[in-house]
Amino acid sequence: MADCIFCKIVAGEIPSDRVHEDPTCIAFRDIQPQAPVHILVVPRQHLARISEMTPQHEPLVGHLFHVATEIARQEGVSDQGYRLVINCGAHGQQAVDHLHVHLLGGRQMTWPPG
Ligand code: 5GP
């Protein structure tokens, strides 16, 4: 997608602080971190939102979550816990229309979310 900021990050056209890459996804630190650990796990393939998921995306979405748990371990937040978030659409306050999983950790989260 020509105008997609995360497609540009995947392609290396926009720099990012990468913590993981594999043939399916990359992960990089959020530019405006909301927690001491705030990492985005992003598929290389452009899929605008989780609501566009079909059965064929099940392995992809499963992989994103597995990678997020591995990065949480790598970042040292696994034992104390963390939050994995996917924002979807307007009410979900999704700002970038390219599927991504937020890994947030390193501080106490609150519930309900804002
Ligand atoms: P959303 O609201 O779509 O779930 O989250 C988008 C996230 O992407 C936000 O947390 C925002 O800070 C992050 N973000 C937006 N543009 C960039 C960028 O150019 N680089 C990085 N590293 N993060 C970005």
Ligand code: ZN
């Ligand atoms: Zn994209």
